[in-house]
Every structure is written in structure tokens, then in C-alpha cells.
Amino acid sequence: MTDVERLFRTYNAALVRYLTRRLGDRDWAEEVAQETFVRALRQTSIQNERAWLFAVATNLVRDEARKDSRRRKHLALLAEQERETMVEPEETTLERAQEAAMARKAVDALAERDRLALLMREEGLDYNEIAEALELSPGSVGTTLSRARRRLVESYEALQKDREAREKNAAS
Amino acid sequence: MQHPDEGMIHAWLDGALSAEEAARLEAHLKECPKCAAAVAEARGFIAASSRILTALDDAPRGVIPAARPKRRFDTMMVRIAASVLVVAAGTLVVVRNQGSETRSEASTRDTTSAMRVAGPASTAAAPAPSQSAPIDGLPNAAETGAVALSQKASADNAVAAPTPDPVPTSEQRSDQVAARRDLSKIGTAQGTGVGQTGAGRAGGSEKAPGYKTAPAPAPPVAALPFPTASRVAGVAALDGAVPSESLKVIDTTRRIGTNITVYEVAGDTVTLTESVSMELSSLAVTGAAAAPAAQGAIQVEGSPKRAVTAMGAPRPDSVTRKPTSPPASAIPPASQGRALREAVEAIHTITWSDPATGKTFTLAGKMSEARLQQIRLRIERERAAAAKINR
Numbered sequence: 249m250t251d252v253e254r255l256f257r258t259y260n261a262a263l264v265r266y267l268t269r270r271l272g273d274r275d276w277a278e279e280v281a282q283e284t285f286v287r288a289l290r291q292t293s294i295q296n297e298r299a300w301l302f303a304v305a306t307n308l309v310r311d312e313a314r315k316d317s318r319r320r321k322h323l324a325l326l327a328e329q330e331r332e333t334m335v336e337p338e339e340t341t342l343e344r345a346q347e348a349a350m351a352r353k354a355v356d357a358l359a360e361r362d363r364l365a366l367l368m369r370e371e372g373l374d375y376n377e378i379a380e381a382l383e384l385s386p387g388s389v390g391t392t393l394s395r396a397r398r399r400l401v402e403s404y405e406a407l408q409k410d411r412e413a414r415e416k417n418a419a420s
Numbered sequence: 421m422q423h424p425d426e427g428m429i430h431a432w433l434d435g436a437l438s439a440e441e442a443a444r445l446e447a448h449l450k451e452c453p454k455c456a457a458a459v460a461e462a463r464g465f466i467a468a469s470s471r472i473l474t475a476l477d478d479a480p481r482g483v484i485p486a487a488r489p490k491r492r493f494d495t496m497m498v499r500i501a502a503s504v505l506v507v508a509a510g511t512l513v514v515v516r517n518q519g520s521e522t523r524s525e526a527s528t529r530d531t532t533s534a535m536r537v538a539g540p541a542s543t544a545a546a547p548a549p550s551q552s553a554p555i556d557g558l559p560n561a562a563e564t565g566a567v568a569l570s571q572k573a574s575a576d577n578a579v580a581a582p583t584p585d586p587v588p589t590s591e592q593r594s595d596q597v598a599a600r601r602d603l604s605k606i607g608t609a610q611g612t613g614v615g616q617t618g619a620g621r622a623g624g625s626e627k628a629p630g631y632k633t634a635p636a637p638a639p640p641v642a643a644l645p646f647p648t649a650s651r652v653a654g655v656a657a658l659d660g661a662v663p664s665e666s667l668k669v670i671d672t673t674r675r676i677g678t679n680i681t682v683y684e685v686a687g688d689t690v691t692l693t694e695s696v697s698m699e700l701s702s703l704a705v706t707g708a709a710a711a712p713a714a715q716g717a718i719q720v721e722g723s724p725k726r727a728v729t730a731m732g733a734p735r736p737d738s739v740t741r742k743p744t745s746p747p748a749s750a751i752p753p754a755s756q757g758r759a760l761r762e763a764v765e766a767i768h769t770i771t772w773s774d775p776a777t778g779k780t781f782t783l784a785g786k787m788s789e790a791r792l793q794q795i796r797l798r799i800e801r802e803r804a805a806a807a808k809i810n811r
Binding site for chain 1: 425426427428429430431434435436462464465466468469470472473475476477478479
């Protein structure tokens with residue numbers, strides 16, 4: 249029997265943050281995290297707890313996203329709304345929301361594996377844990393992460409430039 | 421050494437290289453400005469991507485509306501309810517006097533606690549409750565509460581009211597449980613959930629005609645200007661349930677000389693105020709002779725002279741409900757004033773004192789006094805049990 253309470257206390261915050269960043273919805277993230285710990289409850293023993301938890305959570309998201317088209321529609325709607333807010337002219341008031349929207353867009357532009365590896369790394373998983381959770385070879389994690397980071401930053405900066413250009417156009 | 425690739429640089433910065441690999445890379449960096457620049461760039465990417473990802477942490481809640489467990493009561497609701505109670509306590513005196521005329525009529529058919537709720541109003545003002553309720557099938561949201569009541573009334577008529585039915589059958593219980601689950605789920609749509617209970621209970625072994633349709637108007641109820649009104653009706657319909665439902669403390673407030681505890685019983689909230697004021701406890705002795713439970717004095721706040729009768733047979737105290745029976749189409753749109761009055765009327769208060777401690781207790785809730793008495797017994801039992809444990 250796994251000590252789920254300890255697992256929960258140790259990893260819940262990181263897992264919820266990881267999932268929130270992955271899903272863009274806090275409630276959903278908490279739901280998936282809970283389900284993950286419920287799964288842990290059924291395990292007799294877990295080798296690498298953190299890698300296991302992140303892998304299960306990732307799979308839950310993937311399975312659910314595949315199954316639940318309703319949610320996907322909502323996500324698409326959300327993404328649409330975010331795109332719309334980006335075109336809004338009153339940008340000063342929406343500064344922060346826009347940053348989040350751009351970040352969301354840049355993260356969404358990553359390949360799934362790159363995105364997950366990066367999000368896991370941000371929660372402190374080491375290369376071996378990431379490799380285990382994503383079924384990668386440990387040697388490829390550095391390459392995956394470097395590519396993810398570079399692409400994330402580059403697409404974010406591109407979005408920023410677009411915005412600045414639009415602001416300039418609007419001003420002139 | 422060959423120039424390290426970008427992946428290796430990131431691995432080194434992430435502390436993922438073996439000591440040996442790291443040493444080799446560090447040695448190389450000292451003599452290769454190009455790779456040192458690549459490291460600087462990598463550091464920049466790492467920091468920037470962390471910062472970008474942090475922007476995602478303000479993710480909204482509930483973007484995706486799925487069925488999620490909701491808290492049964494939020495503290496705001498409790499606060500609002502508490503403040504309504506304060507107003508209601510004063511208002512009751514006036515409203516009660518108005519309602520006393522209808523009471524005599526009602527008393528003849530007053531057999532079940534459910535009838536005490538539905539009876540007076542429907543007899544007094546309703547020409548044909550039994551026709552309207554099942555047929556009109558839940559006309560509009562504003563009338564939900566009324567419908568729940570009239571359904572109840574009609575169902576009682578149909579099932580031959582004279583049989584008192586204090587203990588619900590298992591079927592009825594499950595209806596209540598279901599309704600309670602609805603309650604916890606729907607929040608604002610409580611009226612409907614409990615309305616369903618009313619129908620289920622009143623129906624007894626045969627299903628009440630309105631039972632199936634009762635859940636239908638759930639969504640519109642959310643738009644009800646005074647959701648409490650319909651809720652009140654539903655709550656009243658719950659009266660007489662066996663006192664085995666769980667009693668849960670959902671909020672406590674301590675002030676000097678006063679403790680306020682909010683309990684949740686079967687989806688309803690009651691507020692227990694505990695104070696040590698001597699003045700109050702002497703006042704509360706008024707109704708002592710009539711207390712059937714023989715546990716201290718009981719006084720019906722707001723109408724002391726009625727306290728004596730209050731303890732006798734079940735009586736239509738909860739009363740002056742608005743006329744519920746005419747088909748919804750015939751009713752003018754429920755005025756807000758009426759809805760408000762209804763809400764206020766259904767809140768009752770009982771007061772008693774504990775001679776041992778000199779404390780005065782006031783229990784208030786949107787339900788009949790008889791039900792409050794039931795709950796009071798439960799609270800006292802639980803407190804006694806808790807005190808035993810503490811000793």
C-alpha cells in the first residue's frame with residue numbers, strides 16, 4: 249500500500265501546476281491530479297514516485313482528451329477567445345491576460361513531447377525521471393529540452409513582435 | 421573535445437551530466453568562446469521559458485463546465501442567511517398576526533406535518549389545488565416553489581390525508597436522499613430539488629403525479645429572482661422527516677457572551693445562538709409549562725402567547741403561505757414582495773434555556789417549529805455525547 253497522503257502532500261502542488269500549465273484550466277488540473285492520486289492508491293508499490301505520478305497524469309490527460317470531444321470543443325473555444333482578446337485594441341488593460349494568452353499560444357505550438365518534457369522539468373523532475381515518464385532515452389532529454397526551450401522562447405518573442413507591430417499600426 | 425551540442429549544454433546547465441562529462445565540458449568552455457556564447461544563450465532560454473511558463477499559472481477556473489462536486493454551502497450563503505434571520509425574527513410578529521385567520525380552517529385537516537405546511541394556504545386561498553398541481557406541470561420558474569407545495573397538497577389529498585406518516589418509507593427516504601444530492605449539486609436550483617422531495621414524500625407508496633416532471637424546471641430556477649422562496653417551500657415539505665439525518669456543523673462564530681453555530685441538517689441550515697444573558701433566560705421561561713420534551717423552557721420567539729399551544733398537537737404554524745393552487749397561468753407574475761414575504765414567513769425561531777448552565781439557546785431556520793424542535797433535540801443529544809467524551 250502506497251502512502252498516498254504523503255505522496256499527495258509532496259507532489260500535489262507540482263502536479264497541479266504542471267497540469268494547469270498543460271491544460272489551461274485549474275479545475276480540470278485538480279481533477280486530473282486527484283484521479284492520479286486515486287490511481288496511486290491502487291498501486292502496491294511505485295518505483296520512482298514522481299516519474300510515475302507525472303506519467304499517469306499525462307496519460308490521463310491524453311486519454312481524456314481523446315475520449316472527450318466536448319472538452320476539446322471547449323478548449324478550442326477558449327483558444328479562440330484568447331486569440332480574440334489578442335486583437336482587442338485596449339491592450340493596456342489586458343496586459344497580463346495577453347501575456348498569458350501569448351504564453352498559452354507559444355506553449356501550444358510546441359510538439360507534445362517537447363512541451364511535456366519542459367513542463368516536467370519546470371516542476372523539478374530530473375532527466376531520468378522525465379525519460380521514464382515520457383518513455384524517452386535519458387540521452388535524448390537534453391536535446392528535447394533544448395529544442396523545447398528555444399522554440400518556446402522564439403515563438404513567444406514572435407508573438408510579442410506581432411503585437412508591438414499592431415500597436416504601432418493602431419497608433420499611427 | 422568536440423563542440424558540445426545544444427542538448428548537452430542544457431543537460432549541463434540542468435545538472436544532468438556525470439561529473440566526468442561536466443568536467444570535460446567545462447574545460448572546453450574555457451578555451452572556446454563560441455561554446456561559451458552558446459551557454460549564455462542557453463541560460464537565457466532556460467530563464468525565459470521559465471518566465472513564460474509562469475504566466476500560465478493564472479489559469480482560470482471552470483473554463484470547462486463539467487459536473488464537479490460543489491461545496492454544499494459557501495460561507496457567503498451562510499452569512500446572508502444569518503442576516504435574513506435577524507430581520508425575519510422581527511418581522512414574524514406582524515406576519516403571524518395576519519396569518520392567524522386562516523388557521524382555524526386549516527386545523528381540521530391538519531394531520532401530517534406536511535399538511536401543516538400546505539394545508540392552510542391551499543384551503544384558504546386555493547379553489548382546487550388537486551387539479552392544478554399535477555396537470556400544470558411546472559409552468560414557470562418563479563412558481564416552482566408554489567408548485568412544489570401544491571403538488572404536495574394535492575398528493576396528500578389523493579392519498580387520504582388522515583394517516584399520519586411520520587416515518588417515511590424506504591422509498592421516500594431514497595427520494596429524499598436523491599433530492600438532497602440534487603441540492604448539493606445544483607446550488608441555486610435547490611427549490612426544485614426539494615420540491616421533488618416533497619412530491620416523493622407526499623406520494624407515499626404510490627408515486628406522486630408530479631414526481632417525474634418535478635426536476636424539469638431546474639435550469640430556469642437559477643434565474644429566479646428569489647430562489648429562497650422556492651427553497652423555503654421545499655424545505656417546508658421536508659418537515660416531518662425522521663430525525664436521523666446527519667447533523668453537521670458548518671460554521672461557528674464566537675463573540676463575547678455568545679456562540680453562534682450554524683448546523684446543516686439534511687440540506688437545510690439552522691443557526692444556533694448560545695448566550696449567557698440572564699435577562700434572556702428569564703424571558704424564556706414563559707413557555708416552560710408547555711414544553712413536551714421537558715428540557716428547559718421553550719418560547720416561540722415573536723409570539724409568546726402562542727408558545728403554549730405550539731407544543732401541543734401539530735398545528736399549522738408555518739402557515740400563511742401564499743395561495744399556491746391556481747394554475748400558474750392564472751397567477752400574476754409572482755411579485756417580488758410576495759416572494760420576499762414568503763421567504764420571511766418560513767423562518768422560525770425557538771428559544772430555550774439550560775437551567776444547569778443558565779445559557780440561552782436560540783435556534784432559527786427556514787422550517788417549521790416542530791422541525792426545529794426535532795433538530796434541537798438532536799443538537800442537544802450530540803452536545804451531550806460530545807460532553808461525555810470530553811470528560
